[in-house]
Amino acid sequence: MKNILLIGAGRSASCLIKYLLDHSTAENWNVTVADVSLELVQQKTNNHPNSRAIAIDINDEMQREQEITRADLVISMLPAFMHMSVATDCVRLKKHLATASYVSKEMAALNDEAKAAGIILMNEIGLDPGVDHASAMKIIDEIHEKGGELTLFKSYCGGLVAPESDTNPWGYKFSWNPRNVILAGQGTAQYIENGKYKYIPYNRLFTQTDMIEMDGNRKYEAYANRDSLSYRHFYNIENIPTMLRGTLRMPGYCKAWNVFVKLGLTDDTYKIEASDTLTYRELMEAFLPQGKQTVKEKLIAFMGAEMDAETLSRIEWLDLFGDRKIRMENASPAQILQDLLEEKWKLEENDKDLIVMQHQFEYMLNGELKKINSSLVVKGEDQTYTAMAKTVGLPLAITAKLILQGKIKARGVTIPTIKEIYEPLLQELETYGVQFIEKHS
């Protein structure tokens, strides 16, 4: 028997737990699922004979060590900043670890020790980062193998809502951490275009968007991610002249979100005094120049040419000109906005979310310009088995299986840019409907 310890049983873990339990008999696994909430774990493991449900306090060193000692492999679904105590224990106790988070500096620093301990610290093995690395690297390696030279790589991803559940004018509902959506893009986006570095500061990030087509003729809007440059190194395309990573939204979303950016409503660096005494209209007013017009009229004047009827209707739909009271006291503008959006953009019980990803490649082969578009569309089943949970959880689960089967030889801090991981991973993902469609031209 092999023992798997999964820490963290929140929304994104549902497909992961299902996979582990479904394969537990054939693979001879005992699966321990641990979370602060025992109830949540019991609900997700549902008395499966190969499961063990426990409550865990991740700061209890004794319990943590005891549980990791029992395990052959640990999967951490904790928030990224909490991985390190688990990772350090894994190295010391010589246990494999898998997470869906970005490699932090602290994690990277464990590389040599992890190699010496003969274990893998598998990171960035969810959707984005995760499936994006695997699927991009497969094509990049293929192009390189046949002697092609990459001249362009653009990669877009979005966690959206399926057309049949798209019931609000923003085309958006939360399928993951709302806070990340509110604060998305703060800083300066950096990418490279025709050999020249390009920078887009936050104040105009949502006004400089690209349009992407996918999934039949469906159009998506893309804004640039903060960091596109560091990926050149991981993907072995250091000298590529054009490289951009972006986030997808439904058309119109970015123009409307830009209203919040320009007003200052996404700022999380200070608190609004006694915010619970204000209505949302008064909040809007606090960010608008003085004047005798209504708040709506002032907003229209304030946005000038950047305002149109559709954008205005999106703002109105959120009741931002109404008498609704703010519920949070002494909260930042970003927190106040999040509280409202969590209600307005809630994924309802029978709603289906949607994951869309597209990689665009251009390369020169024998003096000819070639193009590849590789697209992924995954629809969720319901509020529990979301496309997000599927595309984050399955890569973790499948890779955990490959590690336990001894099929992955890599040790130390690893991300899925290597063939021995991405090849079997992408193959098995296809059987779950997570399949990229390639168009060559």
Place this chain on the structure above:
Amino acid sequence: MKNILLIGAGRSASCLIKYLLDHSTAENWNVTVADVSLELVQQKTNNHPNSRAIAIDINDEMQREQEITRADLVISMLPAFMHMSVATDCVRLKKHLATASYVSKEMAALNDEAKAAGIILMNEIGLDPGVDHASAMKIIDEIHEKGGELTLFKSYCGGLVAPESDTNPWGYKFSWNPRNVILAGQGTAQYIENGKYKYIPYNRLFTQTDMIEMDGNRKYEAYANRDSLSYRHFYNIENIPTMLRGTLRMPGYCKAWNVFVKLGLTDDTYKIEASDTLTYRELMEAFLPQGKQTVKEKLIAFMGAEMDAETLSRIEWLDLFGDRKIRMENASPAQILQDLLEEKWKLEENDKDLIVMQHQFEYMLNGELKKINSSLVVKGEDQTYTAMAKTVGLPLAITAKLILQGKIKARGVTIPTIKEIYEPLLQELETYGVQFIEKHS
């Protein structure tokens, strides 16, 4: 004999040192001036018989303790973040301290200990903060004493350049820390207007300006400072409906500076790779959307209605469309901009700088609305005895004298909002030409 220890002999200390030495015989002072650079100290003390010039390493605990032990009063002109080791020593060794910096949390925490030690930790006793507190508080107290109720207080200050030295289209030269000018306003400006909080995020701070008139008919432009709200507490006007503090620039400056903000050139949070391989035109290009036009044409299109001929001429005057190479490698956009501006906006040897300050008050007295405008204009003598050095240094020097003469009874952490300080301070400042002109209406 009383011993004064002055730590820090940089540009802002010249008038301070002159005052201390000029008064040393009459007041029976020995003045020790300490700086990292002995040469700088010797140049400024110029072998004055009551002076002692020393080099100091502020991190050398032994030397620091030895020098503070000798002193009756310490003046710290160190950068704000370096005050604390001096302040802690002063409390332990029971020596008075004066600084021109804002009261930090750490400084505030020393209040009880300083009172127990019987010493004053005098802070915010330069120009802004300093003279602004003293001059505003004088009028606020007068209004309160005659039973008036303040309804509006706006306070503006700018460190600019005298009309006869105003030789560039920006109307600006550096008379103090350039870095603070580049990063000015980042965050969100907060103030109150007619009883309602107002917020202006950085992305439009320089587009929402007021116009102020002073010094004959000279006009100045004002943008809001980050924090106007906390001053209500210090000035004992907690319930004032309108309160704003702002920074003054010459008309047109803000509109042109907004180009840098919108482009993203004031960002100090990331480095531009190999920035020393770029020209300033290429830097501009990196922040502008792709296109076949010249950088200048693209900038005009990019700014749209926000660009006019004067604004464009200010940008052009900085050689931002030219082939000039960037000198700094892997520098942030803000650092690159600062390096250029330090050269372009240098205060030349015979240039005179200019300090302008204006307080606007409105109050109700016996059912009548009254107004007071109180304005200060100070012109520098040259590059050494600048108006900035005068208005920062004299309040420190005069207050040090008052403390040593036993005329200030306050102990603990103090700022010049109390009568026993502001009254004699403002009186003596007038004899140096630092005089507010009041207009009542």
